[in-house]
Amino acid sequence: MFEIVRIENFSPSTFLWEVRAPEIAHAARPGQFVIVRCDEKAERIPLTIADFDVVSGTVTVVIQAAGKSTFDMKAYKALDQISDVAGPLGEPSEIENFGTVVLVGGGLGVAPVFPILRALKLKGCRTISIIGFRSKSLVFWEGRFREYSDETIIVTDDGTYGEKGLVTQPLKQIITEREINRVIAIGPLVMMKAAAEVTRPAGVRTIVSVNPIMVDGTGMCGSCRVSLGGEVKFACIDGPDMDGHLVNFDELLIRQKRFSKYEKKSLELYEKKCQKK
Ligand SMILES: Cc1cc2nc3c(=O)[nH]c(=O)nc-3n(C[C@H](O)[C@H](O)[C@H](O)COP(=O)(O)OP(=O)(O)OC[C@H]3O[C@@H](n4cnc5c(N)ncnc54)[C@H](O)[C@@H]3O)c2cc1C
Ligand code: FES
Structure with a gap:
C-alpha cells in the first residue's frame, strides 16, 4: 500500500x-x-x-x-x-546543457514540465518558461517556475493574468527574435501540435510528451502506439518524450477518442451513483 x-x-x-x-x-x-x-x-x-x-x-x-x-x-x-x-x-527526458531552452507548459502540462526545467537549469541551460492557463484561477507553481527560469512568461486565454493569449504567441516571437537551441512543450495534444508547427520552419528541435491511452505501460499491449516519422513507436517505452516534428498528431487525436462513448457512459453512471449517496 x-x-x-x-x-x-x-x-x-x-x-x-x-x-x-x-x-x-x-x-x-x-x-x-x-x-x-x-x-x-x-x-x-x-x-x-x-x-x-x-x-x-x-x-x-x-x-x-x-x-x-x-x-x-x-x-x-x-x-x-x-x-x-x-x-x-518510460524513458527519462534528455538532460544536457543544450544552451538556451524554451519550456512550454499548457494547463496541466505545466506540472510535468517542472522537473525537466529544474534539471536543465541545474545542468547550466539558460531557461525561458512559457506557462499558459485558461484563466487566473487555474494558475499554479508560478513561484517554482520563476525560481528555475531566467525568464518566465505567463499567459491566460482570457487575459485575467499575465499576457492574454495562447502559449504559441510568445513562443513564436522568441523563436523569431532569438537563437534557441531546444524547445520542450507539454500540454494538450492540440497545443503540442501547434508548438511543433511554430518551431518547424526554424528547425528548432522540439520535444513533446505524448499521452495516448495506455494499459500495461510496459510495451506489451500496443494501446499507446504512435506514428513517429512513419515508424510505429510505443509511448510507454519509447517515450513519452518524442520529437514533435515527427509525431503524427492527427492520428493520435483520433486514437485518443476511441473509447469516448464508453468513457461518457461510465462518467454518467458514476455521477448518478454519487447523487444517490
Ligand atoms: C504518460 C501519461 C501521463 C499522463 N499524465 C497525467 C498527469 O500527470 N495528470 C493527469 O491528470 N493526467 C495524466 N494523464 C492522463 C490520464 O491518465 C487520464 O486523464 C486518465 O487515465 C483518465 O481516466 P478517467 O477514468 O478519469 O477518464 P476517462 O473518462 O476514462 O477518460 C478521459 C480521457 O482521458 C484519456 N484516458 C483515458 N484512459 C486513459 C489511459 N489509460 N491512459 C491515458 N489516457 C487515458 C482519454 O483521452 C479520455 O478521453 C497521462 C496519460 C499518459 C499516457
Ligand atoms: S501501454 Fe501497452 S504498449 Fe504501451
Missing part, C-alpha cells in the same frame, strides 16, 4: 498528490511517469511524475479530474492509502 502524504487543491478539478513511494522517488528521472491503481477494482491511471524527493521518499503527481476514475480520486484525503503505484515508467 502507498500512503498519500499530502493533497493540495489547485482548482475544483485539479489537485496534487504527494505519495510515499521511496523506491520510485529514488529511481525517478524527469519525464517519467507512474501508473496508479487506487484499489483492487480500480482502473490503471498513468500520471507523469511532477516532482520527486529522495529525502522524504515521495513522488508528486498533479491530476486533472477528466473522467470516472480521476473524479473518484478527488475523494481521497491525506493519509489515505492506495494499492499500487508502479514506476518509474
Whole structure:
C-alpha cells in the first residue's frame, strides 16, 4: 500500500498528490511517469511524475479530474492509502546543457514540465518558461517556475493574468527574435501540435510528451502506439518524450477518442451513483 502524504487543491478539478513511494522517488528521472491503481477494482491511471524527493521518499503527481476514475480520486484525503503505484515508467527526458531552452507548459502540462526545467537549469541551460492557463484561477507553481527560469512568461486565454493569449504567441516571437537551441512543450495534444508547427520552419528541435491511452505501460499491449516519422513507436517505452516534428498528431487525436462513448457512459453512471449517496 502507498500512503498519500499530502493533497493540495489547485482548482475544483485539479489537485496534487504527494505519495510515499521511496523506491520510485529514488529511481525517478524527469519525464517519467507512474501508473496508479487506487484499489483492487480500480482502473490503471498513468500520471507523469511532477516532482520527486529522495529525502522524504515521495513522488508528486498533479491530476486533472477528466473522467470516472480521476473524479473518484478527488475523494481521497491525506493519509489515505492506495494499492499500487508502479514506476518509474518510460524513458527519462534528455538532460544536457543544450544552451538556451524554451519550456512550454499548457494547463496541466505545466506540472510535468517542472522537473525537466529544474534539471536543465541545474545542468547550466539558460531557461525561458512559457506557462499558459485558461484563466487566473487555474494558475499554479508560478513561484517554482520563476525560481528555475531566467525568464518566465505567463499567459491566460482570457487575459485575467499575465499576457492574454495562447502559449504559441510568445513562443513564436522568441523563436523569431532569438537563437534557441531546444524547445520542450507539454500540454494538450492540440497545443503540442501547434508548438511543433511554430518551431518547424526554424528547425528548432522540439520535444513533446505524448499521452495516448495506455494499459500495461510496459510495451506489451500496443494501446499507446504512435506514428513517429512513419515508424510505429510505443509511448510507454519509447517515450513519452518524442520529437514533435515527427509525431503524427492527427492520428493520435483520433486514437485518443476511441473509447469516448464508453468513457461518457461510465462518467454518467458514476455521477448518478454519487447523487444517490
Ligand atoms: C504518460 C501519461 C501521463 C499522463 N499524465 C497525467 C498527469 O500527470 N495528470 C493527469 O491528470 N493526467 C495524466 N494523464 C492522463 C490520464 O491518465 C487520464 O486523464 C486518465 O487515465 C483518465 O481516466 P478517467 O477514468 O478519469 O477518464 P476517462 O473518462 O476514462 O477518460 C478521459 C480521457 O482521458 C484519456 N484516458 C483515458 N484512459 C486513459 C489511459 N489509460 N491512459 C491515458 N489516457 C487515458 C482519454 O483521452 C479520455 O478521453 C497521462 C496519460 C499518459 C499516457
Ligand atoms: S501501454 Fe501497452 S504498449 Fe504501451
